[in-house]
Amino acid sequence: MSHPQQIIPHGHVLRYTLRERLVHWIAGVSYVYLLGTGLAFWSPWLFWLAAALGGAQVSRTLHSWAGLIFVGAVWYMYVMWAPQMKHTDDDRRWWKALKYYSTNQDEKMPPAGRYNAGQKFLFWGFFWCSLLLLLSGVFLWAPQYFAWHSLLAMRIAVLVHASAALFTIGLFMIHLYMGIFAERGAFGSVIRGDVSIAFAKRYHPTWYKEIVGESSSPRK
Amino acid sequence: MSQATLRVQKISGHAGSIPGQDTQREYTVCKFIDTTTCIGCKACEVACVEWNDLPFSETVFDNTYQTMPETRWNYWNLILFNEHEREDGSLLWLMRKNQCMHCAEPGCLAACPADGAIVQYTNGIVDFQQANCIGCGYCITGCPFDIPKMNPKTHRVFKCTLCTDRVSEGLEPACIKSCPTGCLHFGTKDDMKELAESRAKQLRDHSNFPNAGVYDPPGVGGTGVIYVLHDASNPEIYGGLPKNPHVPWSVKLWKGPLKWLGNVAMIGGLVGLFVHYLRYGPKAREEEDLAIKPGGGRT
Ligand code: HEM
Ligand code: SF4
Ligand code: SF4
Numbered sequence: 332m333s334h335p336q337q338i339i340p341h342g343h344v345l346r347y348t349l350r351e352r353l354v355h356w357i358a359g360v361s362y363v364y365l366l367g368t369g370l371a372f373w374s375p376w377l378f379w380l381a382a383a384l385g386g387a388q389v390s391r392t393l394h395s396w397a398g399l400i401f402v403g404a405v406w407y408m409y410v411m412w413a414p415q416m417k418h419t420d421d422d423r424r425w426w427k428a429l430k431y432y433s434t435n436q437d438e439k440m441p442p443a444g445r446y447n448a449g450q451k452f453l454f455w456g457f458f459w460c461s462l463l464l465l466l467s468g469v470f471l472w473a474p475q476y477f478a479w480h481s482l483l484a485m486r487i488a489v490l491v492h493a494s495a496a497l498f499t500i501g502l503f504m505i506h507l508y509m510g511i512f513a514e515r516g517a518f519g520s521v522i523r524g525d526v527s528i529a530f531a532k533r534y535h536p537t538w539y540k541e542i543v544g545e546s547s548s549p550r551k
Numbered sequence: 552m553s554q555a556t557l558r559v560q561k562i563s564g565h566a567g568s569i570p571g572q573d574t575q576r577e578y579t580v581c582k583f584i585d586t587t588t589c590i591g592c593k594a595c596e597v598a599c600v601e602w603n604d605l606p607f608s609e610t611v612f613d614n615t616y617q618t619m620p621e622t623r624w625n626y627w628n629l630i631l632f633n634e635h636e637r638e639d640g641s642l643l644w645l646m647r648k649n650q651c652m653h654c655a656e657p658g659c660l661a662a663c664p665a666d667g668a669i670v671q672y673t674n675g676i677v678d679f680q681q682a683n684c685i686g687c688g689y690c691i692t693g694c695p696f697d698i699p700k701m702n703p704k705t706h707r708v709f710k711c712t713l714c715t716d717r718v719s720e721g722l723e724p725a726c727i728k729s730c731p732t733g734c735l736h737f738g739t740k741d742d743m744k745e746l747a748e749s750r751a752k753q754l755r756d757h758s759n760f761p762n763a764g765v766y767d768p769p770g771v772g773g774t775g776v777i778y779v780l781h782d783a784s785n786p787e788i789y790g791g792l793p794k795n796p797h798v799p800w801s802v803k804l805w806k807g808p809l810k811w812l813g814n815v816a817m818i819g820g821l822v823g824l825f826v827h828y829l830r831y832g833p834k835a836r837e838e839e840d841l842a843i844k845p846g847g848g849r850t
Contacts, residue, residue, distance in 0.1 A: 490805055497813045512828055
């Protein structure tokens with residue numbers, strides 16, 4: 332990962348390439364649509380969301396197609412990021428120090444690489460849930476195409492789909508909270524692609540060391 | 552299919568109160584099917600297809616008298632033929648008219664997420680409103696009798712309407728009208744229950760059917776279609792009529808605890824994050840705060 336071209340002027344470093352940012356937003360936009368239409372079918376009190384998102388029947392159709400787009404984006408992230416998402420010893424220590432992280436005592440945290448343990452958890456949570464959502468969702472979409480379809484399988488698929496969706500909703504709320512509110516400076520990384528050197532040193536010191544390399548000193 | 556001037560008492564996927572609920576009392580209607588006098592002539596099948604103008608559907612010949620293996624989105628009324636050998640070696644040839652049971656507590660309606668796609672009228676008829684249906688198939692998972700069927704082209708679900716359009720005009724359902732043996736009856740639930748009980752008693756007392764009885768399963772709150780069976784202790788032999796039908800556990804779990812838990816978790820999560828922000832705020836406020844202090848410690 333040592334790339335001098337990741338060091339850009341004005342005290343910033345490149346965190347996400349254009350490709351990474353695009354995939355992130357394809358996943359993000361499709362997820363928000365899935366969330367809105369899914370919640371409309373989840374609760375009568377939110378059924379108006381379906382009307383706002385294209386009408387009930389359209390929502391139902393587009394929900395499935397948006398699901399395919401979303402899962403495709405998650406799959407692409409897997410291809411791009413899986414090696415960087417491996418659990419390390421530092422991650423184990425990170426989880427032990429979670430209470431410091433959640434109370435903003437970041438100086439007490441073990442150093443993180445490009446992704447800290449929480450971000451890795453978010454990634455794997457989304458990855459596995461999207462597989463569950465894909466399997467159950469495609470099955471509910473058109474059960475007649477599955478030779479083994481049965482009432483029991485449909486009943487289980489509904490429960491799996493709703494449970495996996497709920498789990499991702501939890502992850503999603505924390506993700507937004509961290510990215511927009513808690514870690515100021517993170518949002519820009521998925522828009523412009525860069526973070527300040529101070530941000531990189533504070534939240535991802537191991538990653539920062541990797542990209543500047545031992546020899547090269549950051550250009551200002 | 553037709554909403555006529557009927558009042559509704561239950562609406563699927565509906566938030567808030569139900570307009571007009573409890574303003575009027577109405578008789579609960581009921582279809583009583585005496586399986587002991589059905590001759591399997593299928594007049595009711597034809598009447599159903601005709602009255603409801605259902606498009607032609609190919610039949611399946613599987614060496615039985617049955618028109619097809621199960622009901623379809625465009626074939627709502629099917630006589631199920633079953634042979635059953637009794638303990639004394641004698642044979643029962645069972646014919647049961649299968650269709651929507653118009654449950655008092657319909658699992659289809661409980662499972663449906665679309666506002667107004669399934670309604671229950673004050674007379675007890677459970678009716679699908681295809682205009683509001685989104686084709687998700689949840690109703691299929693909610694029905695203990697495997698009745699709702701999806702039209703694969705239009706993605707709308709159909710089933711027996713108990714001829715809502717006829718009943719709301721004071722007529723009996725088309726199947727009742729067509730039955731040549733009089734094994735089909737239609738009236739108020741109370742009257743039909745009484746008639747059915749007296750027929751069951753007759754079978755017990757005067758024919759060789761000591762187990763004859765009425766099928767009106769309490770697990771779904773009773774049904775708007777009741778049967779008299781030669782052997783009410785063993786309804787499964789009538790083409791898998793469930794002995795103790797109820798809204799499936801998965802639907803109860805999903806619309807009960809899971810929904811509750813999910814809603815508490817989502818709202819609790821939002822509140823929790825908000826309070827966390829009030830208490831701890833951002834990790835570092837401005838870009839300068841991010842900086843590492845001289846001496847290596849991070850703020
Ligand atoms: C992976 C591709 C996906 C497919 C093919 C898919 C398909 C479906 C289908 C067919 C249904 C049945 C209800 C309907 O469409 O009206 C459904 C419901 C739902 N989906 Fe998805 N979906 C996918 C991904 C997601 C994702 C990522 C979420 C995350 C928010 C989600 C949330 C929901 C929710 C909350 C429901 C309603 C569940 C309930 O009422 O219990 N889906 N989905
Ligand atoms: S498919 Fe069934 S559950 Fe889904 S909207 Fe239509 S009637 Fe309701
Ligand atoms: S038999 Fe099935 S479709 Fe008919 S009312 Fe009961 S649950 Fe609904």
